[in-house]
Amino acid sequence: MSLSKIKAPLALAALSLVMLTGCGKSSSQTSKKQEFSWSTSAEISTIDMSKASDTVSFDQLRNTMEGLYRTGKNGKLMPGLATSSTVSKDGKTYTFTLRKSRWSDGSKVTAKDFVYSWRRTVNPKTASEYAYLFEGIKNATAITAGKKPLSSLGVKAVGDYKLVVTLDRRIPYFKSLMAFALFFPQSEKAVKKYGSKYGTASKYMLYNGPFVQKGWTGSNLSWKMVKNKYYWDKKNVKIQQIDWSVQKTPSTAYNLYQSNKLDALSLDSSQTKQLSKKAGFQLINNGGTAYLQYNLQNDENLANVNIRRAISMAIDRSGLCSTLGGNNQPAKTFTSKGVMYVGNSEYTSGIAKSSEAYNKYRKSEAKKLFEKGLAELGKSSITVSIMADDTDSGKKTVEALQSELTQTLGKIKVETTTVPFKTRMARREEGKFDIMVSTWIADFNDAISFLDLLTSNNSRNYGKWSNSEYDKLIAASKTTSSSSDRVKDLQQAEAILLKDEGITPIYYISTAYLIRPEIKNVYNDNLGGWQFKYASVK
Structure with a gap:
C-alpha cells in the first residue's frame, strides 16, 4: 500500500509513513485506565475499504474492521471471522466457515456481507484502485472491465455462515490476501443508508472489528478509537480508548512525549542516535x-x-x-x-x-x-x-x-x-x-x-x-x-x-520509535500495519 503506506496498497512510512505520535492522555497519566494516544504523519483519506489506498486509511480499517483472517506478528496469519477452511484438490475452490459476529449496530455479520463487499469493490462504478487484487477470482477481471455482471463473481454465501470462493486459477498467496482489508465484509445496509457519504467520516460507517472509530469528520486532524462492545472477541480487547492525531514534526512530538501528553513517537535521525538506549526504543521493519x-x-x-x-x-x-x-x-x-x-x-x-x-x-x-x-x-x-x-x-x-x-x-x-x-x-x-x-x-x-x-x-x-x-x-x-x-x-x-x-x-x-514501556502488546505486522487488539497499559 502506498505510504501514503506509502498497502497500501498505501499505503506507507518514511515520507508518508504512519508516525507514532499523538496528543491526549498519556499512559503515565492513565495507569489505571486502558487508554493511550497514537498518531499518524498524514491525514485519513477515507475509511471506505473499497476506495482506501494508503497506510493511514488501512491502519484505521485493520483495527476497526475484520475479515476472514488477521495479520499477526511478522506477517503471520491469525484467526479472524473464519473458524475453518477447506480447499479443493485443484486449489481453485475455498470454503470458509464463519463464526457468529455482529456489526457495531448489533446486526449480524454474515457471508452475504463478504459477497456484497467484494462485488462492490470490483464494480467498475466504484473505481477501486485495488480491484486488480481480485484478479484470479472467477470472472473478476472481466467484471472490472465491464464485460460480465457482478453476479458472476466467484464468491457465494451458503446460508449465513459459509462462504465459498471459486478461482480461475490457483493463487499461491490467496490466504494472505484474505487478511488484507480490501477483502473484509461491508454492510450493504450502511452503504445504501449513507450513500456518497459512506466512509467519509466516522459516523458514516458500521464496524465489526475490535474498535469503533469516533470523531473523524473527514477533514479534522484528531479522532478516537473506542472498544467495540459488539466485537466477537471483546473479552481479549483490554484497551478502552485510543486518542489519534496527525503530527508531522518529530521534534514537536518528542516535546509532547516528554511532557506526558503522548505515548509514542517516530524518531528522526538525531533522535535515533540520542535515544537508542532509552527504554521503549524500537526499530521496526x-x-x-x-x-x-x-x-x-x-x-x-x-x-x-x-x-x-x-x-x-x-x-x-x-x-x-x-x-x-x-x-x-x-x-x-x-x-x-x-x-x-x-x-x-x-x-x-x-x-x-x-x-x-x-x-x-x-x-x-x-x-x-x-x-x-x-x-x-x-x-x-x-x-x-x-x-x-x-x-x-x-x-x-x-x-x-x-x-x-x-x-x-x-x-x-x-x-x-x-x-x-x-x-x-x-x-x-x-x-x-x-x-x-x-x-x-x-x-x-x-x-x-x-x-x-x-x-x-x-x-x-x-x-x-x-x-x-x-x-x-x-x-x-x-x-x-x-x-x-x-x-x-x-x-x-x-x-x-x-x-x-x-x-x-x-x-x-x-x-525507529519510542513507545512508553507501560504500553504492552502493540505490534507491527512487518507490513506497515499497527495492531492494537491485544494491547494493554500496565
Missing part, C-alpha cells in the same frame, strides 16, 4: 520501499532511459539513510527486504548484476549517462520537478536529491515541492508530477504485492512505465503451480524493471 516514480507519459526527458539511470546513479543512498535516521537501508530492489523471497539469497542472486548496477552510487558513470541522454534528446540541459509529502522526512529527501542531482549531473535544474499527503495523492492520480517520491508497503507477504504495481494495465502504475516481457513474466508467476518457476519469473521481471529503471528504489523503510 516496515516491509516497504521508498522509490522515485517517473512520469514517462508527460515528460519526454524522463522517458529517456539514460536520464533515469543517471538520476539513480547520482543518489547517495547511504548518505540519505543517515540523514533520515531510523534503520533505513539502501535499496537494490523494488521489492522490500523481509517480504517473501526478498532477503532470500535464491531470489536476490537471480537478479542480474547488470540490473543492480544502475542503482549504485557512481558519480562519474552518472555524469556520462546524463550527457548521453541529453544528446539523445538534443538538449543542452533539462529541468525536472520532484514532489514529496510535507513531512520532516519528505522535506529532507527532496532537499538531498536536489543537491545531489544538481552537483553531480550539472546541466539539470531541480525544482522541489512538498505538499500535504492528500494533495500528493490527488496529483499522483491526475498524473500531475515529473518525479514523485513514493513509498510502498506490501499489502500481504509476497513479492507480487510490489511487482504487480508496474504491469502496464495496473491502475496504480501512475508513471505509465510499460514492458511487454515484464507483463508476461508477472502473468506467468500467477499461473504456475511450481514454486521454483514462480521465483524465477519474479526474479526475471524485477531484473527487467531495474535495468530499465522503470522506478528508482532508494531505501528499504525501517523506522
Whole structure:
C-alpha cells in the first residue's frame, strides 16, 4: 500500500509513513485506565475499504474492521471471522466457515456481507484502485472491465455462515490476501443508508472489528478509537480508548512525549542516535520501499532511459539513510527486504548484476549517462520537478536529491515541492508530477504485492512505465503451480524493471520509535500495519 503506506496498497512510512505520535492522555497519566494516544504523519483519506489506498486509511480499517483472517506478528496469519477452511484438490475452490459476529449496530455479520463487499469493490462504478487484487477470482477481471455482471463473481454465501470462493486459477498467496482489508465484509445496509457519504467520516460507517472509530469528520486532524462492545472477541480487547492525531514534526512530538501528553513517537535521525538506549526504543521493519516514480507519459526527458539511470546513479543512498535516521537501508530492489523471497539469497542472486548496477552510487558513470541522454534528446540541459509529502522526512529527501542531482549531473535544474499527503495523492492520480517520491508497503507477504504495481494495465502504475516481457513474466508467476518457476519469473521481471529503471528504489523503510514501556502488546505486522487488539497499559 502506498505510504501514503506509502498497502497500501498505501499505503506507507518514511515520507508518508504512519508516525507514532499523538496528543491526549498519556499512559503515565492513565495507569489505571486502558487508554493511550497514537498518531499518524498524514491525514485519513477515507475509511471506505473499497476506495482506501494508503497506510493511514488501512491502519484505521485493520483495527476497526475484520475479515476472514488477521495479520499477526511478522506477517503471520491469525484467526479472524473464519473458524475453518477447506480447499479443493485443484486449489481453485475455498470454503470458509464463519463464526457468529455482529456489526457495531448489533446486526449480524454474515457471508452475504463478504459477497456484497467484494462485488462492490470490483464494480467498475466504484473505481477501486485495488480491484486488480481480485484478479484470479472467477470472472473478476472481466467484471472490472465491464464485460460480465457482478453476479458472476466467484464468491457465494451458503446460508449465513459459509462462504465459498471459486478461482480461475490457483493463487499461491490467496490466504494472505484474505487478511488484507480490501477483502473484509461491508454492510450493504450502511452503504445504501449513507450513500456518497459512506466512509467519509466516522459516523458514516458500521464496524465489526475490535474498535469503533469516533470523531473523524473527514477533514479534522484528531479522532478516537473506542472498544467495540459488539466485537466477537471483546473479552481479549483490554484497551478502552485510543486518542489519534496527525503530527508531522518529530521534534514537536518528542516535546509532547516528554511532557506526558503522548505515548509514542517516530524518531528522526538525531533522535535515533540520542535515544537508542532509552527504554521503549524500537526499530521496526516496515516491509516497504521508498522509490522515485517517473512520469514517462508527460515528460519526454524522463522517458529517456539514460536520464533515469543517471538520476539513480547520482543518489547517495547511504548518505540519505543517515540523514533520515531510523534503520533505513539502501535499496537494490523494488521489492522490500523481509517480504517473501526478498532477503532470500535464491531470489536476490537471480537478479542480474547488470540490473543492480544502475542503482549504485557512481558519480562519474552518472555524469556520462546524463550527457548521453541529453544528446539523445538534443538538449543542452533539462529541468525536472520532484514532489514529496510535507513531512520532516519528505522535506529532507527532496532537499538531498536536489543537491545531489544538481552537483553531480550539472546541466539539470531541480525544482522541489512538498505538499500535504492528500494533495500528493490527488496529483499522483491526475498524473500531475515529473518525479514523485513514493513509498510502498506490501499489502500481504509476497513479492507480487510490489511487482504487480508496474504491469502496464495496473491502475496504480501512475508513471505509465510499460514492458511487454515484464507483463508476461508477472502473468506467468500467477499461473504456475511450481514454486521454483514462480521465483524465477519474479526474479526475471524485477531484473527487467531495474535495468530499465522503470522506478528508482532508494531505501528499504525501517523506522525507529519510542513507545512508553507501560504500553504492552502493540505490534507491527512487518507490513506497515499497527495492531492494537491485544494491547494493554500496565
